[in-house]
Every structure is written in structure tokens, then in C-alpha cells.
Amino acid sequence: MKVNKMIVAGIDAGSTTVKVTLYDGMHMESWLGLAGWNPRAEATTLLQQAVVKWGTDRADLTYIIGTGYGRVNLPFVSKSMTEITCHAKGGFYLYPGVGTVIDIGGQDAKAIRVDKNGKVSDFIMNDKCAAGTGRFIQVMANALGLDVAGIAQLDLLPGEEACTINSMCTVFAESEVIGLLNQGYSRQAIMAGIYQSIASRIIAMAATICPTSPVVFTGGVSQNVWLCTALEHKLNMPVIVPEQAVFAGAIGAALYAWEEVIK
Numbered sequence: 611m612k613v614n615k616m617i618v619a620g621i622d623a624g625s626t627t628v629k630v631t632l633y634d635g636m637h638m639e640s641w642l643g644l645a646g647w648n649p650r651a652e653a654t655t656l657l658q659q660a661v662v663k664w665g666t667d668r669a670d671l672t673y674i675i676g677t678g679y680g681r682v683n684l685p686f687v688s689k690s691m692t693e694i695t696c697h698a699k700g701g702f703y704l705y706p707g708v709g710t711v712i713d714i715g716g717q718d719a720k721a722i723r724v725d726k727n728g729k730v731s732d733f734i735m736n737d738k739c740a741a742g743t744g745r746f747i748q749v750m751a752n753a754l755g756l757d758v759a760g761i762a763q764l765d766l767l768p769g770e771e772a773c774t775i776n777s778m779c780t781v782f783a784e785s786e787v788i789g790l791l792n793q794g795y796s797r798q799a800i801m802a803g804i805y806q807s808i809a810s811r812i813i814a815m816a817a818t819i820c821p822t823s824p825v826v827f828t829g830g831v832s833q834n835v836w837l838c839t840a841l842e843h844k845l846n847m848p849v850i851v852p853e854q855a856v857f858a859g860a861i862g863a864a865l866y867a868w869e870e871v872i873k
């Protein structure tokens with residue numbers, strides 16, 4: 611049970627997961643749930659579970675900011691904000707001095723250049739095509755007979771030759787992967803090629819905003835160390851994954867909610 615009475619919430623309703631952050635100016639705690647087929651209901655349930663775990667009641671939340679893909683569908687928020695604004699704020703909180711936030715979620719990827727106050731100075735986003743997103747990785751993992759946790763456990767040996775994946779389109783890339791398997795290539799070599807292909811795509815997108823170091827990697831896909839390493843090599847800059855990287859958007863929303871109540 612926390613003692614401070616003023617509590618705010620940030621809710622990031624993503625394409626794949628819902629994240630809730632509660633904050634009282636001192637303590638911050640975050641929770642994650644699957645978005646499922648009804649993200650609005652999942653967000654409502656997760657928020658309810660969060661307030662119970664915090665030791666409070668939903669009626670006691672002073673301000674709630676919604677962000678993410680599904681933010682327009684959250685009826686109980688005081689205000690909604692774009693995920694670009696919230697991810698910049700959250701990335702800056704998690705790693706003060708960040709130059710660029712790269713966020714890769716379930717269905718989009720974004721690169722955000724952040725100024726010295728944690729505000730967006732430029733950004734680029736791909737939400738039109740699954741290539742270079744978590745969905746792309748999921749489809750490729752399935753083609754290899756694995757899930758996302760399984761590909762993370764594949765040991766990509768440094769000397770192993772990475773296959774070249776030419777297709778950017780998810781459907782064609784999946785066929786290419788099946789073709790490579792049939793030619794006898796190992797899952798490690800194919801997966802290494804997939805990471806190279808995603809990293810190249812993300813770097814090409816990020817290049818348009820002239821990314822500055824240090825780079826903070828957020829979103830669900832940031833949990834993949836192989837992709838993080840591939841990004842680091844291609845960018846030639848350190849890529850940091852803070853512990854709460856998956857919550858960056860919700861944390862940013864909660865911090866903006868706090869600014870609203872202490873105005």
C-alpha cells in the first residue's frame with residue numbers, strides 16, 4: 611500500500627499487448643497483458659488489476675493518459691496522446707540523455723530523435739507494413755517451427771554464415787525461409803539472416819532522421835538480444851535496452867499525466 615494519495619495512470623494499448631503504469635510522483639509500477647481480440651476490455655481489466663495490486667481504487671486515479679494503437683478506443687482516459695510523444699518521454703526517463711529511441715512493437719516500428727528535455731525533435735514511423743516489426747519475426751519463427759521464445763534461445767554462433775533474405779514482404783520472406791530450410795540451411799543461419807534483414811530495414815528508416823547516440827531500444831522486440839546486437843553493429847552506436855523497455859510508452863503517458871495534475 612502506497613501512502614501518497616495522488617495517483618495517475620498511463621495506458622499503452624498496443625497491437626499485441628496492453629501496458630499500464632501507475633505513478634504517484636515517487637513510486638512507479640507497470641503491468642503488461644495481452645491485447646487479445648478486445649484491447650479495450652483487456653485494458654480495462656489490466657487497469658483494474660493494477661489498482662488492486664497498488665492498493666487503491668480506480669476512482670482514486672487523478673488523471674489517466676492513453677497512448678498506443680488502441681488509444682482512441684479507451685473510454686475511461688482523461689486524455690490521449692500519440693505513442694511517439696509518450697515513447698520519447700518514457701525513453702528519456704528510462705535513459706536520461708538518450709539521443710534516439712527505436713521502438714519495435716507488434717505491428718509498427720518507429721525511430722524518434724529526442725532533445726535534451728525528452729521532447730520529440732524528429733521521428734519516422736512504419737505502421738503500413740509488417741516487415742521489420744514483431745509480427746514479421748513471429749511469422750519467420752513459425753516458419754522455422756519455433757515461437758518467439760524459441761528463436762531467442764537459438765545460439766547464433768559468431769562464425770556462422772548468415773543467409774541472405776531478399777524479400778521485405780512478410781509473405782514472400784516466409785516462402786524464402788521455407789525454401790532455405792529445404793536447401794538444408796540451419797535455423798541459426800536463417801535466423802541470423804532475418805535479424806540482418808530487419809536491422810537493415812530499421813537502420814534505413816532511422817537514417818532519415820539522422821539518429822544520434824546513445825540509442826535506446828524499446829518495445830517488445832527489444833527483448834531480443836540478437837536483433838539488438840545486429841542493430842548495434844549496423845548503426846555503429848551503442849544500443850541500450852533499459853530494464854523497463856517494454857513499458858516506455860505507458861511510462862511516458864504516466865509521466866505526462868503527472869505533469870497535468872501538478873500544473
Ligand code: ADP
Nearest residue numbers: 624625626627715716744745829830831833834
Ligand atoms: P505493441 O505495443 O504493438 O502491442 P509490443 O511493444 O508489446 O507491441 O511488442 C510486441 C511484439 O514483441 C510481439 O510481436 C512479440 O512477438 C514481440 N516480442 C516479444 N519478445 C520478443 C523476443 N524476445 N524476440 C522477438 N520478438 C519479441
